[in-house]
Amino acid sequence: MWYVGLDIGLKWHYVVVMDAEGRIHQQQRLPHDPLLIQRFFETLAGPAQVVLEATGNWVAVYERVEPYVQEVVLAHPLKVKAIASARIKTDKIDATTLAHLLRANLIPRAYIPPRAVREWREVVRHRAFLVRLQTRVKNRLHTLLAKRGVTPPGHSDLFGVAGRQWLTSLGLPDPYGAMRTRYLALLERFAHQIREVERTIDQTVQTTLEARLLETIPGIGRYLALLILAEIGDIHRFPDPKHLVAYAGLCPSTYASGQTVRHGRLTHQGSPWLRWALVEAACHVWQVPQSRLCRVYHQLCQRRDAKTARVAVARKLCTILFAMLRKSEPYRDCPVSPLDPPRRLDAACR
Secondary structure (H helix, E strand, C coil): CEEEEEECCCCEEEEEEECCCCCEEEEEEEECCHHHHHHHHHCCCCCEEEEEECCCCHHHHHHHHHHHCCEEEEECHHHHHHHCCCCCCCHHHHHHHHHHHHHCCCCCECCCCCHHHHHHHHHHHHHHHHHHHHHHHHHHHHHHHHHCCCCCCCCCCCCCHHHHHHHHHCCCCCCHHHHHHHHHHHHHHHHHHHHHHHHHHHHHHHCCHHHHHHCCCCCCCHHHHHHHHHHHCCHHHCCCHHHHHHHCCCCEEEEEECCEEEEEEECCCCCHHHHHHHHHHHCCHHHCCCCHHHHHHHHHHHHCCHHHHHHHHHHHHHHHHHHHHHHCCCCCCCCCCCCCCHHHHHHHCC
């Protein structure tokens, strides 16, 4: 068995081939060329395991290496750094360290989602990118109006049908008028692109049972359902809801030493996309006023601020969807009784 440490970069990769005794048999730099990478791994005599870190372009390297080796292991960069940090850091040292850790079975493994899940992630993140660009253009239009001292009409949405008609008919001198026209044209193109991506999302959700189950949760639509499902991947890789909450970065940081235990802010580790989706869904639980989630949100708002309440509801949503995906059951909300004490209500929603 060969143990191959692969330190990947944008243009060059450094590869170290090691045997079971820890002896280095081959080491070299490889260009980021699919044909040369294929030739290198085809020349390895015998089965091989390859380890690489989860950097920005790991997917492309993984797909090129995976057909020619026995296994590709994805290493968690933060945990690898905690195990084997070095004062002197080069590509050669990193690749050698990865090979040694792989040989000793000490690699902290990261989750490798299937190809379909990776494609879902790209689709939902592309929509988020387009929406952010659209928001920036809208903000630029607001800035343009502020520079001219123009106050938008407060009775309608500035970017709705009536608002766009008002923007189009607004008399602005050049170059502000030309800038207004270009911004509106950009918004039209962004809206068209977003609609195309949303059609792809709708088709995917219609053929995916888990996504349709998540749609039954108050505050979660098709986009958030597919985003949550794409970020979670296989729900069975989490042994309990606490691990899923930790993966979403919704658990508080903890410092314990001796008799002292302190809890701080959220860890913000794990998937930022999953954390954002759960908090976004928590912002819309008021759409079902009679739901227990809505009742819990308002009770928490009475004791804490709204931001803390949203995070708490997001944590409860994380626990709920864990059970839903494990059991393949839709969301069921018990009717709220005015006589239910707050303590029983909180316990039922945990």
